[in-house]
Amino acid sequence: MFRKKRSVWLFLLPGLAGLMLFYIVPFIGGIWYSLTDGSYENRFVGLANYAAIWQNEMFLLGLKNTMALSLICAPLVWALSFVIAALLNRLRPGGAFFRNSILLPYLMPSSAMLLIWLLLFDYGGVVNRMVAAFGGERVMWLEGAQLRVPIVLLFVWKNLGFAVVIFLAALQTVPEPLYEYAELEGAGFLRQTFGITLPLIVPSAFLIVILEWINAFKIFKEVYFIGGAYPDEAVYTLQNYMNNMYGRLNYQNVTTAAYSFALIVFSLFGALFLLQRTLQRRFS
Numbered sequence: 001m002f003r004k005k006r007s008v009w010l011f012l013l014p015g016l017a018g019l020m021l022f023y024i025v026p027f028i029g030g031i032w033y034s035l036t037d038g039s040y041e042n043r044f045v046g047l048a049n050y051a052a053i054w055q056n057e058m059f060l061l062g063l064k065n066t067m068a069l070s071l072i073c074a075p076l077v078w079a080l081s082f083v084i085a086a087l088l089n090r091l092r093p094g095g096a097f098f099r100n101s102i103l104l105p106y107l108m109p110s111s112a113m114l115l116i117w118l119l120l121f122d123y124g125g126v127v128n129r130m131v132a133a134f135g136g137e138r139v140m141w142l143e144g145a146q147l148r149v150p151i152v153l154l155f156v157w158k159n160l161g162f163a164v165v166i167f168l169a170a171l172q173t174v175p176e177p178l179y180e181y182a183e184l185e186g187a188g189f190l191r192q193t194f195g196i197t198l199p200l201i202v203p204s205a206f207l208i209v210i211l212e213w214i215n216a217f218k219i220f221k222e223v224y225f226i227g228g229a230y231p232d233e234a235v236y237t238l239q240n241y242m243n244n245m246y247g248r249l250n251y252q253n254v255t256t257a258a259y260s261f262a263l264i265v266f267s268l269f270g271a272l273f274l275l276q277r278t279l280q281r282r283f284s
Contacts, residue, residue, distance in 0.1 A: 062238035070216035085167035145234035170204035
């Protein structure tokens with residue numbers, strides 16, 4: 001038994017070494033930068049950088065927009081993926097084509113997706129042509145606050161398939177006799193969903209919440225591709241701020257913003273873990 005455990009650690013060692021070298025060590029080492037003034041002498045200033053950054057308007061704007069976009073994107077992907085997975089679960093085995101095709105956006109290169117989105121949401125693009133066909137006025141989707149719409153839709157389109165696959169795998173573990181018994185008792189679709197399905201797939205549902213919220217916090221890529229380094233204030237994210245500070249070699253602001261955001265994320269995920277435990281105790 002001990003030899004088996006030792007061999008497992010040997011297989012894990014390359015991955016753990018890479019994780020330690022490129023993630024954990026820089027994360028710990030960067031704390032020093034957030035506590036110094038960035039001068040030639042690199043003097044220790046304590047929490048002065050944190051006090052300063054929380055009074056910075058652009059940092060607060062980026063933090064507010066990042067949280068707002070994540071609160072839109074993550075629940076939207078969660079709800080849509082659950083509905084689609086429930087529909088595909090009823091189509092098996094005939095839904096194989098739909099299950100495979102829904103993963104295509106997740107596998108597509110970001111550059112190709114960007115070109116598609118620019119063509120769709122251009123002033124003379126497909127979306128505006130449909131709006132005009134229904135009697136509406138064309139919208140400048142790629143400028144101003146309207147930029148939120150293509151960014152959110154791009155995020156949902158790219159990340160939906162992966163969440164659907166996880167939900168579908170969880171739904172297929174729910175015993176069919178439970179639904180048959182519920183139907184005999186007169187339970188409808190909603191009663192079965194909230195009384196049988198969701199309680200039995202709480203761990204998988206929670207995993208999707210975590211994964212999609214993490215992905216939503218990294219929505220900078222979509223914003224940067226469409227809006228550039230300095231997009232409209234409505235979509236200026238915290239990653240925009242950190243990227244611009246890094247371009248100016250202001251490592252103190254970059255690390256201070258990163259660790260401030262990390263504390264917020266760890267607090268939110270801690271609250272989510274407590275919520276998951278509460279739900280599991282309630283349904284167990």
